[in-house]
Amino acid sequence: MDLFTQFVDEERDNLLPFDGEVLLHGFALTVEESLYYYSRLLDEIAWKHDEAVVNGKRISTKRKIAWYGDERFAYTYSNVTKYALPWTESLLVLKTIVEAKTGETYNSCLLNYYATGEEGMAWHSDGEIDLKKNGSIASLSFGATRIFSFKHKELNQKRDVVLETGSLIEMKGVTQDYWLHRLPPCKKVRKGRINLTFRTIEKESQNFSE
Numbered sequence: 425m426d427l428f429t430q431f432v433d434e435e436r437d438n439l440l441p442f443d444g445e446v447l448l449h450g451f452a453l454t455v456e457e458s459l460y461y462y463s464r465l466l467d468e469i470a471w472k473h474d475e476a477v478v479n480g481k482r483i484s485t486k487r488k489i490a491w492y493g494d495e496r497f498a499y500t501y502s503n504v505t506k507y508a509l510p511w512t513e514s515l516l517v518l519k520t521i522v523e524a525k526t527g528e529t530y531n532s533c534l535l536n537y538y539a540t541g542e543e544g545m546a547w548h549s550d551g552e553i554d555l556k557k558n559g560s561i562a563s564l565s566f567g568a569t570r571i572f573s574f575k576h577k578e579l580n581q582k583r584d585v586v587l588e589t590g591s592l593i594e595m596k597g598v599t600q601d602y603w604l605h606r607l608p609p610c611k612k613v614r615k616g617r618i619n620l621t622f623r624t625i626e627k628e629s630q631n632f633s634e
């Protein structure tokens with residue numbers, strides 16, 4: 425692909441009109457492959473209900489999560505610190521596929537399991553201090569089709585994308601500074617969904633002595 429074609433492709437595939445880049449990479453896996461990995465991940469991942477501290481009270485979410493990486497990285501969000509588990513074989517295969525598609529590298533992955541459409545994730549941006557500033561975050565989806573929404577923090581702009589099993593999107597650049605994203609609940613959806621977000625933890629932010 426020459427430089428010009430690449431430029432045009434990137435322009436067309438950016439979901440956001442300005443202030444960031446959300447690249448739609450299409451399918452990274454076939455439907456069969458993605459359903460195979462959906463069951464493997466469901467079985468082999470150490471799923472736990474997510475915890476947050478809100479107004480000094482520890483709460484637990486319906487949604488389950490897990491956190492894996494190259495090292496025992498600490499990752500703090502919603503006032504709770506989690507420590508990464510070592511990669512599983514399937515996560516390493518998926519990481520290699522995603523890296524080939526985005527042309528980026530990642531050292532960790534946050535996993536979310538939504539058992540039904542009643543579970544979702546509220547508006548937020550992934551701008552935590554432990555994450556590489558403006559780094560690429562690659563999001564790979566498995567199972568039930570769900571809508572994923574973006575909302576500008578200051579302007580009246582919204583964008584939605586439909587995430588199907590095997591699809592890959594990438595958030596990069598200044599996206600997290602200007603846009604919030606969420607996974608709205610959708611009562612009609614009865615099947616489960618797994619989402620993997622591959623990320624880069626900045627080693628400088630880590631304090632392993634804790």
Ligand SMILES: O=C(O)CCC(=O)C(=O)O
Binds near residue numbers: 534619621
């Ligand atoms: O489930 C998704 O598609 C999004 C997850 C997400 O935004 C996150 O893990 O930060």
Ligand SMILES: [Fe+2]
Binds near residue numbers: 549550605
């Ligand atoms: Fe997020």
